[in-house]
Amino acid sequence: MDRLDRKILKLVQEDATASVADIAKAVGLSTTPCWRRIQKLEDEGVIRKRVALLDPVAVNARVTVFVSIRTNSHSIEWLKRFSEVISDFPEVVEFYRMSGEIDYLLRVVVPDIEAFDAFYKRLISKIEIRDVSSTFAMEQIKYTTEMPLDYMVIDKS
Incomplete structure (x- = not known):
């Protein structure tokens, strides 16, 4: 994985509904190479799943x-x-x-x-x-599903 993969992962974690075209633009790639990278990250299990996060109050799980x-x-x-x-x-x-x-x-x-x-x-x-x-829990102060990416091992090649 390289710095572009890390940027892609950051964007996908923030919004899994973002289009490949929008992600590609944000990381400076054209659509097809960006799509290939996302597919590779999915195939390798780095991206395990894309989900919707629900509001606990709206689904009565407060x-x-x-x-x-x-x-x-x-x-x-x-x-x-x-x-x-x-x-x-x-x-x-x-x-x-x-x-x-x-x-x-x-x-x-x-x-x-x-x-x-x-x-x-x-x-x-x-x-x-x-x-x-x-x-x-009395109050939820921080909640995220985003993994910290600063610890990723980046290929030097």
């Missing part, structure tokens, strides 16, 4: 809850089962295996506390968990 989970079971079988269980919950929008005192961290979005309580009860009915701790 409450964000960070759920810390600790377990007594650390087998690969339990992790596979837990992953399957979590995959069935559309409220879970992020799911991480952690280091340190917390084993797993979930970001859950729901309309209200009652909906979170229902989520919690469904979760604990499906799998054994040692400890669950939930923290409700």
